[in-house]
Amino acid sequence: MEIRPATTHDLDGLVASSAALFAEDAATRDPLRNANWPAAHGAEWCRDLLANPQALVLVAVVNGGVAGHLIGIFTEPSAMWMAGRAELASLHVRQDVRGQGVGGQLVDTFTGWAKDRGASRLHVTAYATNEPALRLYRSRGFAPQSITLATDL
16 A cells, blocks of 8 residues: 555545545435545546645545545644644545554654644544544644534525
């Protein structure tokens, strides 16, 4: 297994991993999510991320194929935010390689990248019912700082 920055050669696997995350997580946990979004927009979104100098796009490669991904975004300090921050925007590991430390290695690589860029804080949003993701994030030092409450009208 290899964790490395994604390239355009990984685009199909990256889009498939992103679509799998969407199908397994957002589209099943949030009725306002468009389950067809990855098919319609996933490739363009991933291409844009690969070209974004503020984005980290990692792939976990197993037996020559993409078995997972992580997308991180760095935000420079601004008038509103006094220090750089990095958001873990997307993380997915294929079912057949879960439990082998792939997710942890992806998060650790993201953390190193964010530190090297000068981030003072990392943040991630996860659905409250996604216990495996919450366990992974907690094991890497993430802790609740705020809570988002929602209600459908």
